[in-house]
Amino acid sequence: MTTYSPDVASCLEADIVFRDAVVLDGDRERAEICDVAVSKGRISSILPKGHGTKIRAKEECLCESKKALLPGFVNAHTHVAMTLLRGLGEEAPLKDWLEKHIWPVEGKLKSNHIRIGTQLGIIEMISAGVTCFGDMYFHMDEVANAALEIGVRCGLCQGLIGKDPLFSLKLKEGIKLYDNWHGKDEMITVQLGPHAPYTVSPKKLARIAEIARGLHAGIHTHWLETEWERNYIINELKQDPIGLLYETGLANVASLVLAHGVWFPADRLSEIAKDNITIVHNPSSNMKLGSGFAPLSQMIQKRVNVALGSDGAASNNRLDPWLEMRTASLIQKGLHKDPTLVKSKEAIQIATVNGYKALGFSKAGLIREDWKADFILVDLDKPHYVGWDLKNLAGFIVFAGTSRDVWGTVVNGKWVYRNGEYTTVDYERVIHDSKVARKNLLNN
Amino acid sequence: MTTYSPDVASCLEADIVFRDAVVLDGDRERAEICDVAVSKGRISSILPKGHGTKIRAKEECLCESKKALLPGFVNAHTHVAMTLLRGLGEEAPLKDWLEKHIWPVEGKLKSNHIRIGTQLGIIEMISAGVTCFGDMYFHMDEVANAALEIGVRCGLCQGLIGKDPLFSLKLKEGIKLYDNWHGKDEMITVQLGPHAPYTVSPKKLARIAEIARGLHAGIHTHWLETEWERNYIINELKQDPIGLLYETGLANVASLVLAHGVWFPADRLSEIAKDNITIVHNPSSNMKLGSGFAPLSQMIQKRVNVALGSDGAASNNRLDPWLEMRTASLIQKGLHKDPTLVKSKEAIQIATVNGYKALGFSKAGLIREDWKADFILVDLDKPHYVGWDLKNLAGFIVFAGTSRDVWGTVVNGKWVYRNGEYTTVDYERVIHDSKVARKNLLNN
Numbered sequence: 019m020t021t022y023s024p025d026v027a028s029c030l031e032a033d034i035v036f037r038d039a040v041v042l043d044g045d046r047e048r049a050e051i052c053d054v055a056v057s058k059g060r061i062s063s064i065l066p067k068g069h070g071t072k073i074r075a076k077e078e079c080l081c082e083s084k085k086a087l088l089p090g091f092v093n094a095h096t097h098v099a100m101t102l103l104r105g106l107g108e109e110a111p112l113k114d115w116l117e118k119h120i121w122p123v124e125g126k127l128k129s130n131h132i133r134i135g136t137q138l139g140i141i142e143m144i145s146a147g148v149t150c151f152g153d154m155y156f157h158m159d160e161v162a163n164a165a166l167e168i169g170v171r172c173g174l175c176q177g178l179i180g181k182d183p184l185f186s187l188k189l190k191e192g193i194k195l196y197d198n199w200h201g202k203d204e205m206i207t208v209q210l211g212p213h214a215p216y217t218v219s220p221k222k223l224a225r226i227a228e229i230a231r232g233l234h235a236g237i238h239t240h241w242l243e244t245e246w247e248r249n250y251i252i253n254e255l256k257q258d259p260i261g262l263l264y265e266t267g268l269a270n271v272a273s274l275v276l277a278h279g280v281w282f283p284a285d286r287l288s289e290i291a292k293d294n295i296t297i298v299h300n301p302s303s304n305m306k307l308g309s310g311f312a313p314l315s316q317m318i319q320k321r322v323n324v325a326l327g328s329d330g331a332a333s334n335n336r337l338d339p340w341l342e343m344r345t346a347s348l349i350q351k352g353l354h355k356d357p358t359l360v361k362s363k364e365a366i367q368i369a370t371v372n373g374y375k376a377l378g379f380s381k382a383g384l385i386r387e388d389w390k391a392d393f394i395l396v397d398l399d400k401p402h403y404v405g406w407d408l409k410n411l412a413g414f415i416v417f418a419g420t421s422r423d424v425w426g427t428v429v430n431g432k433w434v435y436r437n438g439e440y441t442t443v444d445y446e447r448v449i450h451d452s453k454v455a456r457k458n459l460l461n462n
Numbered sequence: 463m464t465t466y467s468p469d470v471a472s473c474l475e476a477d478i479v480f481r482d483a484v485v486l487d488g489d490r491e492r493a494e495i496c497d498v499a500v501s502k503g504r505i506s507s508i509l510p511k512g513h514g515t516k517i518r519a520k521e522e523c524l525c526e527s528k529k530a531l532l533p534g535f536v537n538a539h540t541h542v543a544m545t546l547l548r549g550l551g552e553e554a555p556l557k558d559w560l561e562k563h564i565w566p567v568e569g570k571l572k573s574n575h576i577r578i579g580t581q582l583g584i585i586e587m588i589s590a591g592v593t594c595f596g597d598m599y600f601h602m603d604e605v606a607n608a609a610l611e612i613g614v615r616c617g618l619c620q621g622l623i624g625k626d627p628l629f630s631l632k633l634k635e636g637i638k639l640y641d642n643w644h645g646k647d648e649m650i651t652v653q654l655g656p657h658a659p660y661t662v663s664p665k666k667l668a669r670i671a672e673i674a675r676g677l678h679a680g681i682h683t684h685w686l687e688t689e690w691e692r693n694y695i696i697n698e699l700k701q702d703p704i705g706l707l708y709e710t711g712l713a714n715v716a717s718l719v720l721a722h723g724v725w726f727p728a729d730r731l732s733e734i735a736k737d738n739i740t741i742v743h744n745p746s747s748n749m750k751l752g753s754g755f756a757p758l759s760q761m762i763q764k765r766v767n768v769a770l771g772s773d774g775a776a777s778n779n780r781l782d783p784w785l786e787m788r789t790a791s792l793i794q795k796g797l798h799k800d801p802t803l804v805k806s807k808e809a810i811q812i813a814t815v816n817g818y819k820a821l822g823f824s825k826a827g828l829i830r831e832d833w834k835a836d837f838i839l840v841d842l843d844k845p846h847y848v849g850w851d852l853k854n855l856a857g858f859i860v861f862a863g864t865s866r867d868v869w870g871t872v873v874n875g876k877w878v879y880r881n882g883e884y885t886t887v888d889y890e891r892v893i894h895d896s897k898v899a900r901k902n903l904l905n906n
Binding site: 101102103104105108109110111112115138141142145245302304305306307308309310311331334335336337338341344345348349351352353354355356357358361362399401402404405406410413414417418420421422448449452453456 | 545546547548549552553554555556559582585586589689746748749750751752753754755775778779780781782785788789792793795796797798799800801802805806843845846848849850854857858861862864865866892893896897900
C-alpha cells in the first residue's frame with residue numbers, strides 16, 4: 019500500500035523528513051522502509067527507500083531502518099483528569115469504590131484540578147504514543163486548553179447526569195463546548211455526553227439526541243458496561259438495550275461512541291455495524307472493576323467499528339494503549355481458546371484508525387499521503403525486537419512491544435515527545451503541581 | 463514488619479547501603495522508608511529512616527524516598543533461549559505453530575544458540591526486575607554458565623521427552639546437570655524435567671520421580687496446560703490428573719513445580735496445597751496459545767503455592783513479570799466479576815517470594831535481614847506514580863507500574879542493572895550475536 023510519487027520526488031520541500039523509517043499501519047500486510055515527509059500537519063509524501071533523497075526538509079530524523087513509524091494511538095474513552103484519583107479505594111467492591119472513594123473526591127474537583135490532572139494524563143499518554151484521546155468529564159474548557167497547549171488531538175464531551183439538579187445548565191455547557199471548540203484547528207471535536215442509560219432517562223437521552231442532530235454533533239456515552247446495567251435497562255426501564263439506541267434516536271446522530279459494550283449480546287452486534295456507531299473497548303478497566311470480558315472478537319467479526327480505551331486512570335490504572343492492545347487480543351484468544359483471534363493487524367486497527375473515526379477525525383490513523391501527520395517512532399533496537407522483519411513486525415509491536423519503546427510522538431506534524439523529552443510542556447512543573455493538587459484534594 | 467536493630471546501628475559496615483529506600487514486599491501491609499544495607503550477598507540490616515546514618519558502606523545509593531526497594535521478581539517457568547524464536551508462526555493455530563514453526567527450528571538449536579538466546583533473555587529480564595528464573599530446555603550447561611556470568615539466580619532442568627530415542631541419555635544429562643550445578647554458589651538449583659504427562663509415560667514419570675527422591679532433587683514439569691491434555695490423561699492414560707501426581711510419586715519429591723495448571727479442577731486444589739508443590743501461573747502464554755484462564759483465585763484461596771511465569775518468549779512474547787503480575791490479577795477480577803480478587807499484595811507474593819520457594823531457594827523473596835540480597839529499585843518519580851503513599855504503594859506497583867520503572871536490579875548483593883546500564887554483560891555484543899544467531903537459525 020505504498021503511495022509512490024516518483025514524478026514529484028525531485029522538488030519536495032517539507033517541515034520534517036523521516037529517513038528510512040519502517041512504516042507500518044493497520045492497513046498494511048507488511049511493513050515497508052520509506053522516507054516520510056511532513057508539511058503543515060499532513061503527511062506530504064511517502065517514498066520508498068532510496069527514492070526520497072531529494073526531499074529537502076527543515077529537519078531530518080534519521081530512522082536508519084531501526085525505528086518504526088506507526089500511526090499514533092487513540093485512547094478513545096477516558097476521563098483524563100482522573101489521574102489525580104489514581105489508586106483511590108483500590109480493591110474495594112465497585113459500589114464502595116464509587117460511593118466512598120471516587121464520588122466524594124470528584125465532588126471536590128475544581129477547574130484547576132481538571133487542568134492539572136489533564137496535563138498529567140497527557141504527559142503519560144504522549145510518552146506512550148497516544149496522539150488523540152476521547153474524554154468525558156467536566157470543566158471541559160480546561161481539557162480543551164490543556165490539549166491544545168500541549169498539542170494533542172481530542173474528542174471532548176461534558177458528562178451529563180439526568181438526576182443532576184444542574185442538568186439543564188450542564189446541557190447548555192455541553193452545547194457551548196460544541197459551539198466554542200468543535201473543529202478548532204482540526205485538533206478538537208466535541209460530542210454531547212449523556213453519561214449512561216442508568217443515569218440519564220430515555221426521555222432525556224432522546225432530547226440530547228435531538229439536539230445533537232440539530233448541531234450535527236456526535237454523542238459519547240457509556241453503554242452496557244455491567245450486567246447490572248443490562249438488567250436495569252431490561253427490568254426497570256422495560257427496554258431492549260439495543261432497541262433503546264434506536265428508540266431514543268442515539269443511533270441516528272452523526273457519530274455515536276458507546277464506551278464498554280461488555281454486555282452487548284453477541285448475536286445482536288450486526289445491528290450496530292454501522293458507519294456512525296463505535297464501541298470503545300476498555301479491557302483493563304472492565305476487568306479491574308469486575309465488569310467482565312466484552313465480545314471483542316465477535317464485534318470485529320460483525321464489522322462493528324471497535325476502538326480502544328483505557329477508561330480513567332482510577333480504574334486501570336494506566337493510560338497505556340500498548341497494554342490495552344495486547345490485553346484486548348490475548349483475552350479473546352484465552353476466552354475462546356483460539357490463538358488465531360484478534361490478529362496483530364486488527365489490534366493495531368482498533369488502537370489507531372478506528373479511534374480517529376470514532377471521534378470524527380477524517381484522514382487520520384493510517385500512514386498515507388495527505389493524511390494527518392499523527393504518528394509515533396518506535397525504537398526497534400531493543401532486546402525484545404531481535405528477530406523482527408517487515409513481515410512479522412505487527413506481531414512484535416502488539417505482543418512484544420511496550421510503551422517504553424516509544425522514541426517519539428508527533429501530532430499534527432509537530433513533536434510532542436522526542437527521545438525522552440516533552441517538547442511542548444514543562445514536565446517538572448506538571449509533576450509538582452499534580453502532587454500538590456492531589457494532596458490538596460485528599461486533605462480538604 | 464520492621465526488623466529493627468538499634469543496638470548495632472553504631473558499628474555497621476556494609477558493601478552497599480540504600481538510603482531512604484521505600485521498602486515493600488509481599489509480606490508487608492504497608493511500605494516503610496528504611497536504610498537497607500547489603501553485605502556478602504545478604505541483606506545485613508534494615509533500619510528505619512533516621513536510624514541508619516552510622517552504616518558505613520563502600521557504596522551509597524541515595525533513594526531519597528523516591529525509589530521503592532522490592533524483592534526481585536521470579537520468572538518461575540520459562541524457556542529462556544526461546545528469545546531467538548520470538549514471533550515465529552504468530553497467530554497460527556497451536557498445532558501448526560508447534561509442528562510447522564517451533565519444533566523445526568528447535569531441532570536446529572545448537573549449544574551456541576542456547577548460550578546467546580539465554581544471554582538475550584537474561585538481558586530483557588534483568589531490565590524488567592527479574593532476579594531469578596526457572597528454566598526447562600536443553601544444552602542446560604550453557605544456561606547455567608550464562609546465568610552465573612551475568613549473575614542471576616536460576617532453577618534449571620533438562621527437558622525430557624519420553625519418546626525421544628535419546629531419552630536415557632538425556633536423563634543422564636539431567637542427573638549430571640544436578641551433580642554439577644545444584645547448589646552452585648547458592649545461585650543455581652537443579653530439578654529433573656519430565657516435559658509433560660502427554661510426552662512422558664506414567665512409567666517413566668515414576669522412574670524420574672524415584673531418581674529425584676534418591677538425589678533429593680525437585681521436579682519441574684508441565685501439567686494440565688490444555689483441555690486436550692486433561693482429556694488425554696483421563697481418556698488415553700485412564701488416569702485421574704491429580705491422582706497421577708501421587709501414583710507416579712511426583713507429588714512426593716523434594717519440590718514439585720507444575721507449570722500452567724490451567725485445567726486443574728478448582729475443587730481438587732486443596733489436594734496439592736502442600737509445602738513442596740507449586741503451580742506456576744503463566745497468564746499471557748495461556749491466553750496467547752488459547753489454553754484458557756487458570757483458576758488462580760481459587761489456587762490462592764486454597765493456599766496452593768502459586769508462582770508466576772512468562773513461559774518462553776515465543777508464546778508470550780515478553781519476559782516481563784510486571785505484565786504477568788498485572789494480567790494475573792485483572793483476569794481473575796474480570797472472570798469472576800469481583801474486583802476484590804487477587805489483591806496487589808497477593809500479586810506481589812506470587813511474583814516474588816513464592817517463586818523462590820518453588821525453585822528451592824531459602825530466605826529469598828522478602829526484604830528481611832539475613833535474607834538474600836535480591837531486589838529491585840523502582841523509580842517512583844514518574845507521572846503514573848503521582849499519588850503513591852506508604853499505604854497504597856502495592857496497588858500503584860501492580861496496576862500502574864511497568865517494567866520501564868525499574869531503575870536498578872541487584873542479585874546476590876551485586877548490581878546487574880543500574881540506571882539503564884547492564885553492569886555484568888556486554889549489551890551490544892549480545893544484541894549483535896543474537897541477530898546473527900537468529901538469521902543463521904532461520905536461513906539454514
